[in-house]
Amino acid sequence: MNDPDIAEQLVEALVLPDDNPVEGLVRRPVHTIGTGVAGYFQASPVARDYCTAEHFQGKQLDVTVRFSNGSGSAIERDGWSDVRGMATRFHLSDGGATDLVAMTLPEFFAPTPETFLEFAKEAKPAPCERLSPWRKIVDFLKLTIPMPDPYPGQDVRPNEGAIRFADQNKFAQLAVLQAATIGAPVSYERASYHAVHTFIVTAPDGTQRWVRFTWQPIAGVQNTTPKDPIVDTYLKEKLEECLDKGGARFSLMMMIGELGDDFNDSTRAWPPHRKRVMMGTLTLDKKIEGADGDLEKISFNPCNLTDGIRASDDPVLKIRREAYEYSSKRRDATPCPFSGS
């Protein structure tokens, strides 16, 4: 059983000062700005050989997806460099659901809830300023890469604290360095999204495999050009344009872990030559009518899993179950179907 206190502390540590600009409206503390779409998932012919879960059996299932900017700011800054999220709910035939919550970073910042809490406190957005050219020259002479200039209108950011933390904690380095240079996608459907943790899938013959999932965009990955002027709001519009032109498509790739790979620590990458299986294709072709209001009330949970797929012993994945439930209650969202409330 997880410590519910640490789940609450984690959520409270993630809340930003501008979390609540509209009186009485509590929003997600991270991934605050988002947009939803619907469509269907079609498993590949081999998927059922690896996993008995219903969404891998070959019958087309309806899905709901919420794409998001990773930031906890309620101000839409689509053009800023940021991690993006893709939370997918597969609707099962008995009225239940199974979720897959993914983001554009392939690894996480910390191996345990306790170390993530330390990270969240240290990486709290702090005032930032444009460095003078002299200061940049001094930094170069000291062989220190100067911090990038803030975006117009950006007066706080998490980068300085996150980098300081990564300097002292090797486990955070991979994710922090990737997050610092991740950029902005030209559209939500032009990014790869990773579920990051390890899950355990059971095959029809009872074989269990330790796996990691990634959504790969069929149109390919493409970022904006950093030198172009920054646009604040375009991601929702681009996604809708794509739906009007026939829809967005993603392949669901499953990487199979081997002995020696880290199954319970999502800060650690697996060797790139691990076997991958294409588990199916997601087609997103519908807007969600009345969208933002309704979708803002949905709560995804990475531990909302159906039979045939279960969470590994990764302690960060386990604590996310309570953290997301706490956050969902905090913002008065619709309870996740597996929470029983």
Ligand code: HEM
């Ligand atoms: C201990 C680690 C983590 C904590 C405490 C945490 C916390 C949260 C919280 C509180 C929310 C808002 C939930 C809600 O109100 O519905 C959220 C949303 C989200 N998180 Fe995490 N998170 C963690 C790790 C991760 C990881 C590893 C990923 C990537 C796989 C991730 C991806 C997302 C995404 C995509 C959303 C938006 C979901 C939506 O659209 O509703 N998080 N996170």
